[in-house]
Amino acid sequence: MTNERDILITEVALRDGSHAINHQFTVDQVLNITKALNDANVPYIEVSHGDGLAGSSLQYGLSRTNELELIEAAVSVADKSKIAVLLLPGIGTLHELKEAAKLGAKMARIATHVTEADVAPQHIAYAKELGMETVGFLMMNHMAPVNKLVEQAKLMESYGADTVYVVDSAGYLLPDQVRERIRALKQSIGVNVGFHGHNNLSLAMANTLAAIEEGATRIDGSARCLGAGAGNTQTEVLIAVCERMGIKTGVDLYKMMDLAEDIVAPILQVPQEITRDSLTLGYAGVYSSFALHAKRAAAKFGVDSRDILIELGKRKVVGGQEDMIVDVAAEIAKEKNKVVLG
Amino acid sequence: MTNERDILITEVALRDGSHAINHQFTVDQVLNITKALNDANVPYIEVSHGDGLAGSSLQYGLSRTNELELIEAAVSVADKSKIAVLLLPGIGTLHELKEAAKLGAKMARIATHVTEADVAPQHIAYAKELGMETVGFLMMNHMAPVNKLVEQAKLMESYGADTVYVVDSAGYLLPDQVRERIRALKQSIGVNVGFHGHNNLSLAMANTLAAIEEGATRIDGSARCLGAGAGNTQTEVLIAVCERMGIKTGVDLYKMMDLAEDIVAPILQVPQEITRDSLTLGYAGVYSSFALHAKRAAAKFGVDSRDILIELGKRKVVGGQEDMIVDVAAEIAKEKNKVVLG
Structure with missing residues (x-):
């Protein structure tokens, strides 16, 4: 199937979306959502605390369910989709990475502040040793000028990352800024380039399309927009837009729409609107x-x-x-x- | 103030937003919202049934309050903003237009299907006679090829419209399609060009920015996204994005954010999310x-x-x-x- 896809989508509702429901996912919810995403042919499904492996804490919010149980549940029903985990060095450790790999997680996304890639080499190397596909996930991307971003992306590549992401954590970037960043990475690194957007300025979809046009092939989406702030690029809408534009995602549109409506939406405690608070965060960055x-x-x-x-x-x-x-x-x-x- | 604005915004929560609350606006709500919009320095505020003047009916949904009362209320508290009304020939008549003008409405937006501008000349002429600014509002815009759109826009101009709008009623258009349409109008008509977007494909903001880049100077927005389908371009977010991009709207950002959060949001019966149904409408057009x-x-x-x-x-x-x-x-x-x- 992979060769029939122009872009590879990672569904993040079970990780970034965890923020939107105060990390209260249950095993049943993860089973149901993962089954449906697998059935819809979504290539990657990220499952972790909102702040990554070992994020469950008083500081970042306690998870209702141990995330390793959630990862195990997801792996058990994903016979096509690969399960990804997020890890922020300093919060998660090599130990949790190993546990996740043992449970069957196939992708490790190692996340650092955009200017701090240098905390990632050990984790990326270890994930590769564990046989996992690796991603360097450069958060709060707007905080670095483009030349600094390029330098940090090269570091990630040098550590062995298979993909480097521009992560617009605050939903701050404008489409032309995304375009410039993705273009710079495409010109300067040899590995895959990805984009993760937030909708605080109602630009998640626009930014995602700009990223795809510039050559990003790894794209994050979240069913029903479930994510921190105003949420992420809404996956089922992205699939529809890609269908309209002739961009092959390999994901079944109707199944994706149905799972977002019937399985994910009922879990939301508050809808993913753009509120005064989330707009302020996106505006301020x-x-x-x-x-x-x-x-x-x-x-x-x-x-x-x-x-x-x-x-x-x-x-x-x-x-x-x-x-x-x-x-x-x-x-x-x-x-x-x-x-x-x- | 007008000469300090690059674009002139029409707030449509009190018209298109009427769809989102089943036309249940009360006089008090209209007073509060209009006062706040006026105070935020929004140039135009549209007040009418969702389907325009005289839309209140079993077919289109009965209004809770006679819209003429709502228009009167809005006019009474708008000492800076101008009150606009929408009229679909066939639903509303010259009679209602006259009533609205008598009550102090200053702008008439005459709305037709994109291929049926020829039902509008009488209404536009009469609105001008009444001293109103006039808009030709070409709905379901995607249903006409660009050359047909241009022909219809020229008709609207020939009837005396001061502005012609591309109205993406179904939230179907993609940014490049909006760009092409606005560009074609800018090249072929001499009056103002406007854009009205819906968010069914999560592209309302992207489409609005594309329209502005191509020279549209009249832009519709809706506080808290309140509108038919998945709602419109969210006004307070648009103001924030314009501030970031150096596009002068003349609207006070904080006041706009506050009224959306404190006055409009509490009125919503259901949040303006992109649901399976609204996504389907946008995808299908x-x-x-x-x-x-x-x-x-x-x-x-x-x-x-x-x-x-x-x-x-x-x-x-x-x-x-x-x-x-x-x-x-x-x-x-x-x-x-x-x-x-x-």
Whole structure:
């Protein structure tokens, strides 16, 4: 079948979508969704905590079910689709990678901040040793200029990644920016290029099409848009658009539509709309984990949390620098008072 | 303010959005939403039944409140924004147009099927007589080839329309198709060109950006995506994207975000997700009113309603030809039985 596909889709509802339901997936849900995705001929299905293997924690949110059980369940019903796992070095370890491989996971996506590929070599090498297909997953991609992205992608390639992804974690990128990034990677690395979009600016589909046009062949989608922020590129819609454009995905459109409607949608606790909060994150280009901190700081200093987030985006503040949030709030309050007094 | 805007936005939540809430708008809701839109500096606000003036009927859905009351309410609180009305000749008449103008509506959007501009001249002429700005609103735009569209747009211009819109009623068009259509109009007519998108293929924003790039200056949006099918281009998201791209809308982003979240979202009875049904309509390119008929025929003949809708789209069946739906269902059933027997 692979040679009849122009692009290879990875369905991420069972990983990125985990954010949208507070990591509450059950074994039954994973069995039902994976069975249906397998039947629809989706090539890859990612199953992990939203923040990757071993993400289940007070900090990132506790999973209802041990993810290894979920991976095992998925593998048990996927006789065509391959099960993928996500791993963020620093959260997950080689140990979990090995466990996942033992259970039958066939693809390891090693995810780092776009400027920190250098934390990935061990994990990529080990995944290859375990016989897994490997992906270098460069998150918060907009935070690096294109030349820096190229440098980091080359690192990923040098570690042995079979594919390098542009991951628009914040749903911040505009179509022309995606185009530029994918084009630069196609010109500078020899392995597959992939794209993972978020819909915070209602551009997930547009960005995905731009990526495909520039030669990305690995594409992430999420049934019913289930994912962090405003969700991902909606898989069943992507399949329909690809059919209309003559791009062969190999995925059965009706089956994909049916599973999204009948199996995935009923699981959603809140619909995947573009809300004020998710729009703000996409507009500012910041981590979703900043939103709550910014609201608290905004209340304390009497400023608009959006102003804080936009400023954090401008300063390219990253995870771990949460103390900056209060500083920025204080500065904005000071500026505001100056204006009022002045 | 107008000279500081690159595009002029018409907010359609109080017209197209009426479909999404079964035409149940109250005077209070219209007052609150219009006040907030006016305060956010949105240039035009359309207020009418989803199917235009006099749309309230058993066939198109009964309005909870007489739309003239809603128009009057909107006008009473809009000291900056202009109130627009939609009129489909055959549903609304010159009489309703006069009433709306008397109440203070300043823009008349005369809507016809893309191949039937010739039903509009009287209405456009009369609207101009009433001192209203006029728009020729060419619906189900994908159903005409580009040369036919150009011919129809020229007719609209010849009747006196100040603007001609490409209206992607079914959410069927792909970005390159929008680009081609807007470009053709820019080359062949001298009046403003506008675009109205639907999100059934998750492409409303992409199509809107394509239209703007090709020179469309009149753009429709809907707060919180409120509209028929999967909804329209989401206004507050469009404002954010335009800010990012340096396209001046003159609309206050935060105020637009706030009204969408705090005033419009609570009114929604169901969220504006892309469902199996709305995706099918966008993929097939048919009237939303066909969906229920197709489901009935599908049940009767034991076929998939999607196959019926796709075939109707291919045959470019239009409103009034609903009897074709049963014929198509019967043909599909016959073919299917042949295959099974064969």
